[in-house]
Amino acid sequence: MIIDKGIPIKNVYYMLTYAFKELKHNNYENIMGEEFEDIYDLFAEILYLGITCLLKQGLHRQYITQEDELHTLRGKLSIQRTLKKRMSRDTHLVCEFDTFSENNVFNQILKSCVFLLLRHSDVSSTRKTKLRKLMIYFEAVDEIPSSSIRWNMLRYDRNLRTYQMLHSICYFLLQSRLLTTDDGNVKMECFSDEHMNLLFQRFVMEFYKRKHPEYKPRAKQIKWDMDVDENVSVAMLPIMQTDITLTVGQRTLIIDAKYYGRTVQENLGKFTIHSSNLYQIHAYVTNEDRYHTGLVDGLLLYARTSSDIQPDMHFINHDGNIFMAKTLDLCQDFKKIEEQLEKIPDYPLGS
Numbered sequence: 001m002i003i004d005k006g007i008p009i010k011n012v013y014y015m016l017t018y019a020f021k022e023l024k025h026n027n028y029e030n031i032m033g034e035e036f037e038d039i040y041d042l043f044a045e046i047l048y049l050g051i052t053c054l055l056k057q058g059l060h061r062q063y064i065t066q067e068d069e070l071h072t073l074r075g076k077l078s079i080q081r082t083l084k085k086r087m088s089r090d091t092h093l094v095c096e097f098d099t100f101s102e103n104n105v106f107n108q109i110l111k112s113c114v115f116l117l118l119r120h121s122d123v124s125s126t127r128k129t130k131l132r133k134l135m136i137y138f139e140a141v142d143e144i145p146s147s148s149i150r151w152n153m154l155r156y157d158r159n160l161r162t163y164q165m166l167h168s169i170c171y172f173l174l175q176s177r178l179l180t181t182d183d184g185n186v187k188m189e190c191f192s193d194e195h196m197n198l199l200f201q202r203f204v205m206e207f208y209k210r211k212h213p214e215y216k217p218r219a220k221q222i223k224w225d226m227d228v229d230e231n232v233s234v235a236m237l238p239i240m241q242t243d244i245t246l247t248v249g250q251r252t253l254i255i256d257a258k259y260y261g262r263t264v265q266e267n268l269g270k271f272t273i274h275s276s277n278l279y280q281i282h283a284y285v286t287n288e289d290r291y292h293t294g295l296v297d298g299l300l301l302y303a304r305t306s307s308d309i310q311p312d313m314h315f316i317n318h319d320g321n322i323f324m325a326k327t328l329d330l331c332q333d334f335k336k337i338e339e340q341l342e343k344i345p346d347y348p349l350g351s
Helices: 009-019 029-032 039-057 079-088 105-118 125-138 158-174 193-211 275-288 334-346
Strands: 062-070 093-101 178-180 184-187 244-248 253-256 264-265 270-273 296-303 314-315 322-328
Touching: 009 039, 009 193, 039 105, 039 125, 039 158, 079 093, 105 125, 105 158, 158 193, 184 322, 193 244, 193 253, 193 296, 193 334, 253 275, 253 334, 264 296, 275 322, 314 334, 322 334
Parallel strands: 253 296, 296 322
Antiparallel strands: 062 093, 178 184, 244 253, 264 270, 314 322
C-alpha cells in the first residue's frame, strides 16, 4: 500500500527505522512482514508494540505534586486555603504532597495519542481493538492537550529510550491539525508534506550517521560572514541551520532536504528550481566558505515526485563552490534508495 507521492508505506517504515534506532530492537522487526492500508495504521501498530513493551517493564512513574482536602496533615499545609475553609466551618486541611505516580506527562502523551488514533477512520478495527485493551492499564493516566506539551522540556535517560521513540511518533501525530466536522466527529488531516519533510530530513541525517560516521554528519548553525556594525543587531538576522552537513575529505557538503508536492516552479511555461531554495543553499555555502576556499558545496535533495520534470543540475561558481540539485526516489525498492544515498558523497565526479 502507498501514501501520497506513491511512496510505499513499507518504505516509510524503513525511513522510521533509521530516524528512530529503537525500532531496530524488540518486536518491531515483525512489522516488516505486515501490510498497512494507511500511514496511521502503521503508527498504530508501532505504538501498540511499544506500549506493550513498556507495560512489561512497568509504566514510568515519577513524583508529582497533588493538592487535596484531608482530615490529617500530609505534606505541606496550604495555610491560606485552609483558613478559608475554617471560615466556612469546614475542618478539612488543604495539603500539598508528592505522590509517586504513572499519571505524568510521559504516559499522558501516549494515552492522548492512542485515543487520537482510536478516533481515526483509517486505523483498522483490529488495531483499534488491540489499542483499547492496552488503555485498561492507563485508567489512572489523564489525557493532555497537544498544545500544552512542552516537547523541548522532556528529558530522557537510557531507561526511557522506548518513550523517546514513541514520543517522536506521537509528535508527528499530535502536531497534525485536528478538524471537527459538523456532526461533531473528529478527523485528522492527511499526513502532511510538513511532517514528511521532517521525517525525510531525519532519515537522510541518520542514514549517514549510521553508515558513514567518518563524514561527521551533523546539523550545523552557520554564522553570517559580515562585519558586525554596532548599529546593526545580529539578532535581527535569521538563523542559518543546515539540515545535514558532511565532511567528505577536504570538502564540506551542505545538504538541504526537501519534501514538496512540486519539486520545481513554473513561470510562463518555464520550469525552474524553487528560487527560495536556491537562495537558501547559496547563502549557506557562501557564508560557510567565508575565506573563499571553494571547498564548501551545496546540494538541494528533493524527494522525487510523479512530475515529468525533476530538478537535476549542478554548476560551479567563481570560487569553485559546487551547487547541485538532485532527487531521491522514495518509491523504489529501499535497497536502491540506500544505493542512491551512498553515491551522493562521490561528487563532484558523481555529478
